[in-house]
Amino acid sequence: MKNRKNSVIKLAFVLAMLLFTHSCSDKFDDIEGQLNADDLDYSATEDMVQALVGAYNIIATRGWEEPLLLSVRGDDVNAGGLGDQQPFADTDNFVYDQGYWMYNSLWNLHYGDIVGLNTEISLIENFKDFANEEEKAKADQYIAEIKVMRAWLHLNLARVWGDVFIIQTNQPDAEIAGGTVAKNDVMQFVSDQMDEVIPLLPNMRPNERTDIPGGVTRYTAYALKALANLEMEEYQAVADAAAAIINSNKFTLYPDYYNLFKKPGELSDESLMELQFSDYGSSTGDTFYHLYAPFGPQGWTPARENASDGWGFYEPSMKFIKFMLDRGETERLETSVLWTDRGIAELQTDPNYATLPGFVSNTTRDGDVINDYARALFASGKHYLPSVQLTDGRNNYGGGKNMIVIRYAEVLLMYAEALTRGATGSGMTADQAVNLIRSRAGMPSVSGVSADDVMDEKFAELGMEWGIRYYDMVRLNNYGELSYDGRTFDASDELLPYPQAQLDALPTLGGSSD
C-alpha cells in the first residue's frame, strides 16, 4: 500500500513538473521594449503636433548626396572630388550610369520620405477622430503643411526623372500598380494640391510662426505652385501665384546677400522654405546637422582653429565665375565662390581675367584661408559657414547651418520671367522685380528687361542653389548653355535614367527612360 501511494505521489509530481510550463503561456502575447502605433493614445490630442514635428524631421533629414545630385548638371557648378565618386563626375558630364548608387539613393530617400510623410498624415488623422472643432482645424492645417513638403519632393523627382509615381498613401501598392504619371501631370498635381491646401495654411511668413518657427505657410504653398507651373510653362499661373506672395507685402529681401547664407540670415523675411539645423549653441550634446562637408573645400586654414574642412565635391564652374566677372558682379560672386590660389591662377591664364577684383582671394571675409587642394579649383560659398560662426567645441564643416530651399528672390524672378514671357502681372512690373534683386546685390538698375535678361539675373542670383539653373535651361531647351567646357548636351540628356534597382523592383516603371 505504502509503495503504491509513493508511486502515485511521484507520478503526480512528475506530471505537475511536466505541465507546469502551461501556466506561463500568457507571457507570449506582448513584446517588451516596443510601442505599437495602435497603442498610442490618440485621444491625447495635444500630442497631435508631435506627428507634425515628425514630418519636419523627415523633410529636413536629407542625404548629403541629394542636393549634390539634384544640382550637379547645371552650368553653374561642376562635380569636384577628383579621384572619388567618379560616376558623379561622369554625371556632371552627362555620361549617366543607371547603376550608380547616388541615383538610386535620391529616388529611395525622396520616395521613402513621401511615404513617411503620408504616415504622419495618417497619425494626425487618428488624432483628428478625437479632436474638437478647433483641433480639427489644426489637424487640417498640419496635414496641409505636410502636403506642401510632399509636393516639393514630387517636384524634385519629376524634374530629375520626368515620369514618376505620385504617392499619397503609406501603402502604395495600388499607386505603384497604376504606373508612373507624366512629368507635366506631376506638376499639375503639385499645383492642384497647393490650391487645395492654401486656404488651410496660416497667413503669415514662416518666421512669423511661433508654434513651428520657420514652418510651412500658405506662401510656401504659393511658391511651390509657381515652381510647378514654371515647369509646365504656365506663365500666367506662375505670375498669379508669385503675385500672391508679392502682394502680401510680407516678404522682403534680406539686405545682406553674403550673410543671407550664413547664421545671421537664418529664417529671414526672405525665406519661404528652409531646412533648419542647429547644435543649439552647445559644445556637447545633441546636434541636428546636415552634412555640408561635400560642398566644402578639401583644405583650409580656418580662422577658428580645428574647424574641419570639406570634401571638395562641389565646384563653381569657371563659366559661372567668368559670367559673373563679365557682369561686374561683386557681392553675389564673393558669396557664391570660395577661391583657391590654384583656381585664381587658372582663371588668370585667360588674359581677359588677368586682373581681378580685390575680393577674389583665398581668404574669405571672415578670415578662413582656402588652401589649394587637388580635387577642385573652387568651392561653394553659399554652402559655407565661416568657421568663426561655429559653436565653440563644434568642428563639423557648416555645422548647424540652415539650408534655404525657396526664397523670395526666386519668387520675384519667376514673376519677372512670367511677365517677360507674356503673362499679365497683378503686382509690380518685371523691371521692378528684377531691380529689387539687383539693388540688394549692389548692381545698377535696368529697364525693359527681356526674358533672357531675367534668365541671366537668375543665373547670377541663384547659382549653386538646388539646380535651379539646370532645370531652367532644360525647360527652355537651351542646350547651348549646358554644352560648356567641352560638354555636349542634347535632349536625351535631360532626364536621368531610372535607377537600375528601381527598374528591377518596379515592373510598372518599365519603358526605361534612357
Added chain:
Amino acid sequence: MKIKSKLLLISFLLFQAILFAQNNTTISGTVLDSQGQPLPGANVVLKGTTTGTQTDFDGNYSLDNVPGNGILVFSYIGYLTQELPINNRTSLDVTLQEDTQALDEVVVVGYGTQKKADLTGSIVTVNSEQIEKTPAANPVQSLQGRVAGVQIVSPGSPGASPTVRVRGLGTYSDATNLLYVVDGMFYSNIDFLNPNDIKSMNVLKDASSSAIYGVRAANGVIIIETKSGAKNRKPQIEYNGYTGVQRAQNVLKMANAEQFVTMAVESGSTADVQFVLNAMQRYGRSRINPNVPDVNTDWYDEIIRDGIIQNHSLSVTGGTDNVSYSLGTNYFSQEGLLDMKNEYERFNVRSKIDVDVLDNVKVGVNTVFSNATQYTPENSAWFKAYFAVPILPVFDELNTDATPIQYANAQALGYRGTQNPFPDMEYNNNRLKIRKLLTNIYLQTELIKDKLTFKTAYNLDYSALEERYVNLPYNMGFGDERISSINRRQNNYFNQIWDNILTYNDTFDQDHNVTVMAGASYRDEAANQFQATGSDIVGIDYETSWYLDFADPLSFNNNVGENNRRIYGQSYFGRLSYNFKDRYLLYGTFRADRSSKFTQDQWGYFPSVGAGWVISQEPFMKNVGFFDFLKLRAAWGRLGNDNVPASAGANTISNTTVDLGDTPVTGITATSTFTDLTWEVVEELDFGINIRAFDNRLSLEADYYIRDTENAIMPVYIPIANVTVSRNSGVIRNSGVELALNWNNDISDDFSYTVGANFTTVKNETLELEDTRGYIDSGSAEFRQRTIVGEPLYAFYGYETTGVYQNQAQIDADPVAQSAIANGQDIEPGYLIYRDANGDGAITDEDRTVLGSFLPKFTYGGNIGINYKDFGFSMNFYGQSGNKILNRKRGEIIFTNDTNIDADLAKNRWHGEGTSNSYPSSAGLRDSWNQKLSNFWVEDGDFFRIQNIQLAYTLRGAKLKGVNIPDFKFTLTAERPLTLFSYNGFNPEVSDGVDRQTYPVPAIYTIGVNVKL
C-alpha cells in the same frame, strides 16, 4: 490461519539462512587495466544477483557471503566485461582489457546518451585530448580541421570567437550562431569555458540528431560535457598549463617609398606628384634615390608586435561512496598582435558536485563563474596601415599642433586624411568586462529501477557585459581635433531554462531494446542594454576619472538609451529509439516549440526519424572477415531557428528630434511596414555509412546530406516606401558529402600510430526568394554582393575581366571599347577588358555576373599521430578551396586614389605593353572604368595550413632523491605554423569574405606542462 502462516514464514526464513550459511566465502582482489594501473570504481557483481560492489581508490574490492561456486562479473566503462568463476577462491585479481571495438561507446545525444553503434544520425565526438592541443581562448577553435562538415574561421583578436558553420550557411540573417548545450544549458557562445574543463564536444551534424533541440538547432548543435568526478576515487590534483608566443604570419608586403613614388608619377596626377614633392620638402630626399623622400615607413611593421599567450588550470576531482566532485580554477591571458591596449584575460572558477542523497535519488549542482576582461582592438588601424603612404613617418616634429603626441599627419603633405594609424591605436581604449555565471541544479530519481528515470533540471545563465569605450582627446593638427568622450554600455542577460525529463528504457524478449524519453521545457531569456555617452571628460588623463560623472552633463542630451528584450519559449519533446538484435535501428524525435519572438504562428513542430541497418550483425556477414562493423543509416529531420530578431507584428512608434527655431523639438514617426514572422525551418536528409574493418584499425564514416532552409527569413525590399522588411520568404539549400577516414595501429606496447583524413564539400544555393527584382542586394553599392536564385548567398557580383588592353590598336579593334568611348568613357592601354556577358556590344550593368562566394566549396583536414614509448607526436593540417575574398583594402583606391597599395599590385601593375594582363595601370586604377567590381578585386581564398604540431614527452615513475615524483607530461605546440595561399592579404580567413580590416590570425608557439598528483 494467521498463526500458521507466521510459522511457515519463520521456518522459511530459517531454512533460507541455513542454506546460505552452507558454503559461503569472502573474496577480495584488485582490478587492474592492461597497463597494470588500478581501476577505481569498477563494478564487481555476483552473476544473477544484485549483490555487488565497486573497487576502491586502489582498485581493491571485497565481497562477503558469496557462494564458492558463483561467478563474478567485472565491468568498467570502456573495458571489456569479464566473467570469472569463484571456484572457492578467496582472492581473485583481474586485468580488464580496453574495449577497442568501442561498440559500447556511448555518445551524448539531446537530453540523454546513446550507444554510438545505435546512432542513425551523424554525430562526431571530439575528446578532451584533442581539444587541449589547441591553444585558444574559445574551445570551439579546436574543431578546426578536425570535424568534417564544420567550418571554423579563426579570429585574430584576443578573446574573439571564431565563426563556426556546420554544413554551410543556412540562414540569411546574421544569426548564424550554433547552439551550444553545456551540461544542459543553451548558449550561443562558449568563450567563457576553459578548454581543460571539457570532457567532450559532440557535434550533432544532421537534423535527426539535433531536432530534439528544435528551437535553435538550425545552425547546428554542439553538446558539451564538462568533466565530472567519479565515486570512490582518491582526490586527483591536476595542473595543466602552457605559455607561448604569438607571431603575425604572412605579413602583407606594402609598396615601399620608391615603388610608391613610381606609381604616383605614373598616375598622371599632378596632385600626387606634388604630395611627393611636399614630402621631400618636409622630410628631405633619400640619399640612395634623390627622387624619393627620405622616409620609408613600413606601417604593418610599425603596428604589429608579438603577443604572449598563457593558460593555467588547477583542478581536483574525486569522490566518496555517494558523492563525486570536480573543482577547478583557470587563468587564461592573451595579448593581441596590434600594438595597443589589446588583450584578453579570463579567470574561471568551477565546481561540479553530484550526490546520491537516497538510493534512487541523485542531485547535483554545477557552477561556472567566469570573469574576463577584454581590450578590443581598433581594427581601423589594420586598414589605415594598408593605405597610409610610406613617405609619411610615424612621428613628425614639424607637426607642432599635434598633441599630446606629435604624430605625423598626411594632411601636411596635402593628402585628404590623416592616414596615420597610430592615433586610432593610442587614443582609444575599449574595455569589456565580461562576467558570466552559469549554474545548473538537478534532481534525478529512478521511479522504476534501471528502467524509468525522471530528471528535473534548472539552468541559469547570468551574464553581465560592461563596455567602456574611451575616446581620448587629441589634436593631429590641420583641424583634426577630437574632444574626449566615454561611451558606457551595461548589458545584462538573464536566461533560464527549466527542463523536466522522463526516460524509460527496457529490453523485451532479449532482442527488442527500447528507450523512450519525454520532456517539457520552459525558457525565459531577458536582455537589457543601457548605454550613455558623455563628452568633455574632466581629468581624462587619469584612468581613475574615466567615468560619466566627469563628463559635461549637457553632453548626455539624446546620448542615453535603453533597450529591453524578453523572450519566452515553451517546449514539449520526446525521443524513441528502438533496436532489434542490435541489427535494425529505428530512431525518432519530436519537439513542439513555442517562441514569443514570432508574431505569426508561435508554435513550431520539429519531428525527425532515422533508421539504421547494422549489416555486420547479420548472420551472413559472420564470414566476411575484415569487416568488424558495417552500418547503413538514413535520417530525416526538421529544425527551427528562432535566433533571429524578434518580429514586431505591428507598426511601431519612435521618437525623433528636429531643430525648429534653434530649439530641439521632439516629434514622433511611425513605421508603415513591419515584420510579422514565424519559424525558420530547416529540413535535412542524411544518408550515411559507418565501417570499421581490419580489426578495428580502419574506420570510415561517410555522409551525404541535403539541408534545406524553408521559410528562410530574408530581407524584402519594399520599393517607394524604401524599407527592407524581413519576411519568411526564401529557401536556401546546403548539400554535400562528408568523409572521415582513420587508421590506427598498435604495433607494440611501445609503438602506435594513427593517421586520419577528412573532407567536406558544401554547395550553398539559394532556391527561392521573394523580391520583385529577383535578387537581394547586400554589401555596398561599389562592392556589391547579391543573392540570386541558383547561386550562393551573398555572392560577389560584378564584371568578369578577360585581360588588359595592351595597346591602342587593341582598343580600336574592340567594339565594346568603342561603344564605351562613344558614350564619353575614356579607354587607354592599361585598362581592364571586361567580358560582354550578354553580347550586346557594350559593357552595362547587365553584364555583371556572380564572381563567387566567401563560402568554401571544399574543406579538408588530416592528422598524424605517433606514440613511441614516452614520446608522442601529432600533426594536423587543414585546408579549404573554392571561396573568394573581396580585397577591400585594395578597393579603397576607388575613394582615395593617392594612397599606398600593396607591393604585389605596385610591382605587377600594367606599365607598358606586355607587362601585365591582369592588373591595370597606375592611371587606370584611378578611372571609374577599372573601379567597377570585377574579379580584379575578388580573389581566390584557397589555403592549405599546417594547423597544429605537438610533441609530447611523459616522464613516468621518476624518483628524486629516492622519492617518487608524479608523472609529468611536457608538450611543445606549434599552432598554425605555416599557411600557404595566393590571396594578396595577410590572411585567407575572412569570415564574411570582405577583407577591409580583418585582424590577422597569429601563429602560436607554446610550451606546456601537465602534472597529476
